[in-house]
Amino acid sequence: MDAVQFSFKTAAFMDPPEKLAKNVNGFAGCALAEWISGEVGKRGIDASKSWAEDHGWDFSARHGGTRYLIACIIQEDDDGAREGGVVVHKARSMTDKLFGRNRMENDDAVVAAVRMALNAEPSVRELTME
Numbered sequence: 001m002d003a004v005q006f007s008f009k010t011a012a013f014m015d016p017p018e019k020l021a022k023n024v025n026g027f028a029g030c031a032l033a034e035w036i037s038g039e040v041g042k043r044g045i046d047a048s049k050s051w052a053e054d055h056g057w058d059f060s061a062r063h064g065g066t067r068y069l070i071a072c073i074i075q076e077d078d079d080g081a082r083e084g085g086v087v088v089h090k091a092r093s094m095t096d097k098l099f100g101r102n103r104m105e106n107d108d109a110v111v112a113a114v115r116m117a118l119n120a121e122p123s124v125r126e127l128t129m130e
Contacts, residue, residue, distance in 0.1 A: 002104055003089040004111050005130045010084050012123035013074055022052045029057040032084055033072040037061075039117035040070075045110055056085075061110055066102070067091040068110050084124070088114055 013032040020026050033050035037059045041047045047070075050059040056073030071087045088111050090104040104111065118124050 002092060003087055004104065004108075006084075006086040006088075006114065006118060006127060007130075008084050008118060008127040009125045010074070010082055010123050012121070013084065015074070023057070024052065024054050027056045028074040028076070029072040029084075032074055032086070033057040033059050033070070036070065036072060036086065036114060036117055040110065040113040043113040043116065045113050063109050070110075070114070086114060086118070 013029070013035065015028045015030045019030040020028060023030075030050055030052070033056075037047040037050060040061060044063070046062040048060045050057045050072070053071065056071050058069060058071045061068040061070055068091065069089045071085075071089070073085045074082055075085070076082050088104075088108075090102075090108070090110070092102050096102045115127075115129065118127055
């Protein structure tokens with residue numbers, strides 16, 4: 001396994017119009033990415049600032065010599081319900097993949113830091129992890 005996905009409902013993490021304009025597809029998630037980056041940083045993970053991507057907002061993280069990419073998005077339904085998504089992807093070399101090394105384990109420190117941050121945030125409801 002190389003990635004874990006979190007999904008949740010929230011009324012928080014509102015991006016201002018100038019941030020939404022920086023995303024080529026107008027996707028929200030900048031406030032979420034900035035918040036998670038800061039929260040994992042408090043838990044000993046080296047995290048970068050976020051940047052816009054065509055699928056949402058990303059930032060990189062590093063822990064124990066391993067690099068991660070963390071992607072965030074907030075989507076709003078027609079009825080105003082807001083759902084957040086966070087994907088934590090662990091970078092692995094081709095050799096690692098061929099030999100089954102350095103897989104993301106259930107006790108991965110970066111995944112644990114993201115999960116703890118989301119669990120501690122009162123505005124995050126119905127959190128699931130896949």
